[in-house]
Amino acid sequence: xxxxxxxxxxxxxxxxxxxxxxxxxxxxxxxxxxxxxxxxxxxxxxxxxxxxxxxxxxxxxxxxxxxxxxxxxxxxxxxxxxxxxxxxxxxxxxxxxxxxxxxxxxxxxxxxxxxxxxxxxxxxxxxxxxxxxxxxxxxxx
Amino acid sequence: xxxxxxxxxxxxxxxxxxxxxxxxxxxxxxxxxxxxxxxxxxxxxxxxxxxxxxxxxxxxxxxxxx
Numbered sequence: 001x002x003x004x005x006x007x008x009x010x011x012x013x014x015x016x017x018x019x020x021x022x023x024x025x026x027x028x029x030x031x032x033x034x035x036x037x038x039x040x041x042x043x044x045x046x047x048x049x050x051x052x053x054x055x056x057x058x059x060x061x062x063x064x065x066x067x068x069x070x071x072x073x074x075x076x077x078x079x080x081x082x083x084x085x086x087x088x089x090x091x092x093x094x095x096x097x098x099x100x101x102x103x104x105x106x107x108x109x110x111x112x113x114x115x116x117x118x119x120x121x122x123x124x125x126x127x128x129x130x131x132x133x134x135x136x137x138x139x140x141x
Numbered sequence: 142x143x144x145x146x147x148x149x150x151x152x153x154x155x156x157x158x159x160x161x162x163x164x165x166x167x168x169x170x171x172x173x174x175x176x177x178x179x180x181x182x183x184x185x186x187x188x189x190x191x192x193x194x195x196x197x198x199x200x201x202x203x204x205x206x207x
Contacts, residue, residue, distance in 0.1 A: 088149040093161020115147035
């Protein structure tokens with residue numbers, strides 16, 4: 001099964017040329033009762049082949065409990081985008097369509113290790129004194 | 142969504158999940174998601190729509206201690 005067309009592959013490869021530091025995608029999956037796990041794994045495999053700076057780790061949601069706990073994963077398919085460290089960036093569900101564009105931007109973001117947010121925003125975020133868990137509900141189109 | 146992930150990048154205390162609504166109907170029901178994007182902060186603050194950076198930040202910072 002190939003999800004990327006030749007054109008997608010070229011366009012994505014072109015965008016990934018801007019990668020600075022290495023980025024690791026970590027996905028959590030299982031074989032049964034997860035309708036989009038297989039497709040998510042395939043998408044991430046094809047994606048990770050498009051740059052030497054991009055790698056992929058795959059864990060089983062039921063068996064690899066230490067990693068599930070470490071990355072605070074509570075549902076699948078889950079994808080973590082990590083770079084120099086785990087920044088807390090997660091995708092739950094198949095990152096297709098519009099969300100694939102978000103995934104690509106996140107990979108570039110994590111690779112740079114700095115955002116394009118305003119300095120005053122960054123200052124307020126760094127002054128946080130409690131953990132915040134953001135869940136953003138989206139649809140692919 | 143991009144703002145949420147950028148916020149996570151800039152703060153070690155923020156974890157930001159993009160949740161594909163159609164794949165997790167039980168969460169859509171739990172958080173009363175009727176339109177997207179909808180952001181839930183620490184299970185208590187709800188932010189609807191794609192907002193400008195300063196407005197979104199102000200709402201996110203309303204999140205109570207977990």
